Amino acid sequence: MEEAAAPWHQFILDYINSPDFLWEGGAILVVLLVSFILAQVLKRTVYKRLGKLPSTWISQSLVPAFTALTMPAAYVLICAMVKGNIINRGIEDVLLTPASSLAVGWFLVVMVNRMTNEPFWQKLLGTIVIIITLLSISGLLDPTTRALDGINFPLGTLNITLLGIIKGLFMLLFLIWMSIRLSGAAESQMHKMPNITPSMEVLFAKVLKVILISLSILIGLQSVGIQLSSLTVLGGAIGLGLGFGLQKVISNLISGVILLLDKSIKPGDVISIENTYGWINKLSARYVSVITRDGRETLIPNENLITNYVENWSFSDTKVRLRAPIGVSYDTDVRKAIDLCIQAAKNCGRVLNNPEPKCPVKGFGDNSVDLELRFWIADPANGVTNIKSIVYLQIWDLFQEHGVEIPYPQRDIHIKNSPPPDLPKELLDSEDKGR
Template sequence: MNQDLIPSSLSDLYNNMVAGFSVQFENLVELIVTPGWRQHQLVIIVVLWALAFLLKLITQGRWEAWARSRTGWPKWRLRTLVQLMQRLTLVYFVVMSWALYLLMQHITWPSRSYIIGVVATLALAWLAIALVARLVRNRTLRRIFKWAMWVYATLIALNLTDDVAEFLDGVAISIGDLHISALGIIKAVLLIGILLTLARIGTRAAERGLMSNDDITPSMQVLLAKGIQVLLYGAVFMAAIRTLGFDLTGIALLSGAIGVGIGFGLQKVVSNLISGIIILMDRSIKPGDVISLGDTFGWINALGARYVSVVTRDGREYLIPNEDLITNQVVNWSHSDKFVRLDLEFGTSYDDDPHNVRATAIRAVKSVTRVLSGGKHEPVCHITGFGDNSVDYVLRFWISDPTKGLTNIRGNVYLALWDAFQSEGISIPFPQREVRLLSDAATQQVAKE
């Protein structure tokens, strides 16, 4: 490379970039104002855009009717179709401009289709960027991505990338062997954005694949999904560090020293993280299980790296730290199987036949829809003792759907017992007290005593 062409300062870089832009702008102005095929190309571009808009008006109804009939398509394909429908004019323009450009490249001089090629390239780039940007969920990041990619595509179409890259590379700071330039930062940001998007897409695809595999237990599905997520995002982090030019050896030594200090302040976080890994590996609980922890009763909605989400019957979602599930006693109503036995205690009068009471109670509990019967799940009723006011019984029955609630099934069984006892004439006693009124002589006798 000629040493005379190498800029010696940032000012020279700026002047070179401005000169490059000026040359390109003068060429563009000359293309527009000079009579001949240059102006003809501009007219052709305007006509193509008008035709594209006209085609949109004519065919939009048919395209919408065809799109509504695509009921069996996956969601990502339907979303892409909706995006194309919203940019139908641009789609028609891209197709017609590229077809005309390729045709003119073969039948006439290339200079007579140069402007059409530039505009066709920009239109295709804008369409592609608009579609790809939908993968970025964050609205602010999506706008930044759109504008950055549109500027980059415009520079490529106008052949200004080398001048701009040279200028941005000159805007830099150097610390020892570390050289960080504006161009390097922009490349790193774009690379990180693309890799993060790909990592998110890959993580979700892996989760869907794991969740659809019935041969893998739910806890292992969550563990594998978390492992894939850590690997992908860890690879993105390492790539970002290397792109910025940092030395990973120095970072490893520094992170080791800092990690010792931070570890003391993050004991609970690390404890919850390790507890979460243990829970996933020993499969003691899994999504969908019904658990009781203290006063909290509900089913597990999700297993996280730091906590477990438990949803109760009243719609509340409790975030229970993983450490609490390891150190405290947890009742898992559906750990080994989905069957749960419930016990109800009640009492009847001494005047009622115990044999009739037991038979009536079993018939009543069998009439409740969620109660199981037959085999080892047959309801039973036993006498548990003779109380002060009643004969005490316990009614035991089984259900297979604890996620639908326990209090409501108990209430339904109590109501069925009440109706059955009313029809059989069986009474449910309650404590009674007698109040005796003493005569005056008896009162005086008590006072003397």
């Protein structure tokens, strides 16, 4: 062990005592200093010109990413220029190449952390970058690449290598990430356009995302070396199997597209389906997010909205008529009670004056004269039960003030007198003897 390490130990000592060490060490320090100064100047210039812009993608994402990458990028570029001059002077390159590799790894790690905010992907990609950097510094990157390229996986007429699979996976992950980011940026821009409805905005975003991800998969397969024409039969079999296994998922996807095309529901609509009532928060590829009045978010599959009965309270008009049944005593002036009910509805700010509230007589019940107050609101998304409660409280106050009685269930029992029943003669004789 000591004999194997002796040549390396002697090489390090000789190099440290040589002038080349001073040249390279000094060059690295100068490059670090110049890179730091240049990065600071660029950061101040960028923040001065772009950092004060309104809250946009440039000020929130591009400027912080640029400033974070300025230092490693400047170091890589300046180090490459200095390395050429050092080599031209006949100085042995021992430190500059590893320093350049470390700078490139530094740049890639910072870029990965800016690309994603998920800790799992940051750790995974950062570890891969560090491993590649260490292999490059130690001189083992090329032998490792050749070894991976020598591992083959025959697939019919294709000959896929392990290196090609790794490159394809990296390419596929990067392209899918770019597709998701681009579709998200496009959706944000469309959200700012007043001429695009929410339904069309979601539809365009979905179509764009599907197209970009499909292109990413195709490019990833091509980078591995797989010709698409050779996957015709295999793709058909896989598609058939997926069609049976993912029948519900595909049904929800198609139902989502239909909902967007016919514009029957859109974000912000107030709907009622089965036991769920609330307003639509989001239209997704597989489900619709509905927020109830309790603040709970319910995810309803798109297929249910196609096949089931759905009440859209704001489909063509946001105006909704509500009904509030009321009973008054038979001793009450019914016309006066009707006027008080209408006045109670008009006293509530959310109740519309046009159409005006109405209060017809619905019938004569067992205990009361049955009335039904009908009034309109234009904001069902703000709640229905709460406005009915406010109207009921107004009616209660006015009835108490004007002496209108709200009856409670009651029953009258009438007992009629009848002659005593005929008793048997034996009982009558026994009573006489007892006296």
